[in-house]
Amino acid sequence: MIRIRREPLDVGAITRSVEAPGCGAVATFVGVVRDRNEGRAVEMVRYEAYESMARKKLEEVARSLVERFGVHRVALEHRLGDLRVGEASVVLAVSAPHRAEAFEAVREGMDILKSTVPIWKREFFTDGGDAWVGA
Amino acid sequence: MKIRVLLFASVRQSAGGDEMTLDLPEGTTAGEILEMLRERIPALEGLSGRIKLAVGEEFVGPDHRLQEGDVAALIPPMSGG
Numbered sequence: 001m002i003r004i005r006r007e008p009l010d011v012g013a014i015t016r017s018v019e020a021p022g023c024g025a026v027a028t029f030v031g032v033v034r035d036r037n038e039g040r041a042v043e044m045v046r047y048e049a050y051e052s053m054a055r056k057k058l059e060e061v062a063r064s065l066v067e068r069f070g071v072h073r074v075a076l077e078h079r080l081g082d083l084r085v086g087e088a089s090v091v092l093a094v095s096a097p098h099r100a101e102a103f104e105a106v107r108e109g110m111d112i113l114k115s116t117v118p119i120w121k122r123e124f125f126t127d128g129g130d131a132w133v134g135a
Numbered sequence: 136m137k138i139r140v141l142l143f144a145s146v147r148q149s150a151g152g153d154e155m156t157l158d159l160p161e162g163t164t165a166g167e168i169l170e171m172l173r174e175r176i177p178a179l180e181g182l183s184g185r186i187k188l189a190v191g192e193e194f195v196g197p198d199h200r201l202q203e204g205d206v207a208a209l210i211p212p213m214s215g216g
Binding site: 031047048049050052053054056078089110113114115117118119120122132133135 | 141143144145148178181182189192194208210211212213214215216
């Protein structure tokens with residue numbers, strides 16, 4: 001399942017959703033809001049997106065993982081809105097016959113996501129300032 | 136031709152609006168639009184070279200020619216994940 005949503009992500013449910021016969025490996029990556037960035041303490045992060053295009057691009061990421069790594073199922077969910085430190089912003093889970101392709105797919109999937117999906121993170125710091133990441 | 140340009144993230148914040156409508160000669164390219172917008176939106180100066188254009192929800196290169204009714208979007212450096 002490929003989804004963009006504003007509610008907290010259910011890492012367990014997303015992981016279970018990719019289980020499939022013939023797959024001995026399930027690999028899950030969880031992106032978590034960190035408490036610091038470049039030395040500044042983070043209070044909150046806000047994710048926004050060009051939603052319709054982001055949805056398409058997330059689906060492209062998932063399709064490319066199946067094509068390139070032979071994984072069987074992919075679940076990819078990204079959360080938008082205001083997130084606190086420790087909350088999950090993204091979950092990518094794949095299932096595959098063996099762990100080698102599962103690990104590779106998750107790693108590559110996150111790399112592709114970060115460079116092609118129109119989602120932006122704005123960090124709000126405890127000192128009162130804020131900054132768009134990467135800008 | 137009329138083109139809508141959707142704005143996001145730091146560019147939207149700087150421009151103070153969600154979108155702009157541009158009236159342009161037929162066949163204006165993506166590169167020409169980015170050049171033009173650089174003069175109108177201060178935030179684009181600091182991002183030169185790192186802003187992409189999407190048209191119809193697909194990234195396009197600088198030579199892509201736009202058509203009447205196209206919906207473009209300025210895509211500043213992405214930071215999802």
